[in-house]
Amino acid sequence: MKVNTYGGFQRLFFNMTPMIDVCFQLIIFFMLTLRLFSPEGDFGITMPLALPSSGNPPMIEPTPVKIRLTAYPDGKLSGIQLGQRSMNSFAHLHEQVREVSNMQSGPAGAGTEVELDCDYNLKFRYIVAALNAVTGYVANDKETIVRLIDKIKFAPPRKPENKTDGDTAPPAEPPAE
Amino acid sequence: MLWRNRSSVSADPDLTPLIDCTFQLVVFFLLTLNFSSDEQSELIRLPSSELAKPSEGALEMPVTVQILASGMVLFGGDTMTPEAFRGPLRRERDSIRSVLGRDVKNATIVIRADQDVHTGVVQEVIRICQETDFERFVLRAKWKRQ
Numbered sequence: 001m002k003v004n005t006y007g008g009f010q011r012l013f014f015n016m017t018p019m020i021d022v023c024f025q026l027i028i029f030f031m032l033t034l035r036l037f038s039p040e041g042d043f044g045i046t047m048p049l050a051l052p053s054s055g056n057p058p059m060i061e062p063t064p065v066k067i068r069l070t071a072y073p074d075g076k077l078s079g080i081q082l083g084q085r086s087m088n089s090f091a092h093l094h095e096q097v098r099e100v101s102n103m104q105s106g107p108a109g110a111g112t113e114v115e116l117d118c119d120y121n122l123k124f125r126y127i128v129a130a131l132n133a134v135t136g137y138v139a140n141d142k143e144t145i146v147r148l149i150d151k152i153k154f155a156p157p158r159k160p161e162n163k164t165d166g167d168t169a170p171p172a173e174p175p176a177e
Numbered sequence: 178m179l180w181r182n183r184s185s186v187s188a189d190p191d192l193t194p195l196i197d198c199t200f201q202l203v204v205f206f207l208l209t210l211n212f213s214s215d216e217q218s219e220l221i222r223l224p225s226s227e228l229a230k231p232s233e234g235a236l237e238m239p240v241t242v243q244i245l246a247s248g249m250v251l252f253g254g255d256t257m258t259p260e261a262f263r264g265p266l267r268r269e270r271d272s273i274r275s276v277l278g279r280d281v282k283n284a285t286i287v288i289r290a291d292q293d294v295h296t297g298v299v300q301e302v303i304r305i306c307q308e309t310d311f312e313r314f315v316l317r318a319k320w321k322r323q
Contacts, residue, residue, distance in 0.1 A: 019196070027203060034209060039319075041231050043226075043229065047303055120296065123294070132227070157297050157300035157301060
């Protein structure tokens with residue numbers, strides 16, 4: 001630090017170079033380590049352990065609502081079924097599940113369980129789309145999430161099928177995503 | 178600029194704006210630094226959903242399992258087949274029991290699967306986790322704001 005005297009006043013000179021150096025080092029460090037991620041959330045699923053083959057009989061539980069998702073050989077969605085009924089789209093599925101949920105146990109959907117039965121090669125994005133249609137919806141305020149069904153489980157996995165494109169006749173019109 | 182004496186030039190730039198700007202940048206990067214992103218891989222493109230709103234509370238004992246679009250499992254920094262994932266998962270289970278002294282049934286398996294992976298692979302991973310005594314699962318998705 002230098003102290004110069006100008007007519008009775010003392011002028012202080014701070015050496016700013018090391019501080020600026022350190023600041024630039026910090027900036028470079030943070031710039032290099034910066035990783036921007038979008039916020040993520042979870043869908044809970046219920047997957048109890050497989051029951052033993054012998055022993056006490058399993059408890060009687062309410063029959064789950066079955067949703068069947070079929071896929072083309074390339075993994076794209078080819079069909080949606082709620083029970084025995086075909087659905088045109090996930091929006092259609094959402095409406096139907098909302099009705100079922102209201103009929104069975106009120107708006108909260110407590111007690112209603114959904115079982116997803118999917119083709120092995122179905123792309124995972126369609127599972128999330130189905131969960132999106134089934135588990136709830138965003139209220140009009142665009143903030144509150146109204147839960148319909150929280151109990152979700154997967155049916156036992158289907159074995160991968162070794163089909164060629166010509167083996168499967170696709171339906172006339174695939175459901176909207 | 179007025180030069181009083183060519184032999185002793187005194188250039189005193191005003192460093193205050195530069196330092197202000199530098200500190201602003203440092204503070205910005207400090208605030209955006211996300212320490213919890215270690216379990217997030219850029220190799221995975223999560224499916225998006227408007228219902229996948231980030232929860233305010235943290236999960237109890239989360240164990241993150243990531244599944245690439247190729248069907249390979251990314252666990253503990255290593256890439257492996259779903260069947261080979263069984264060994265490292267058992268070690269994780271044993272460490273939860275012995276080191277933490279907790280019940281594995283309270284741990285939550287967080288599945289971060291690529292949007293294009295086959296659903297059968299995800300189910301296979303869930304089955305392996307079940308056979309390793311894990312019971313709680315969540316499927317992670319990217320939150321899509323409406």
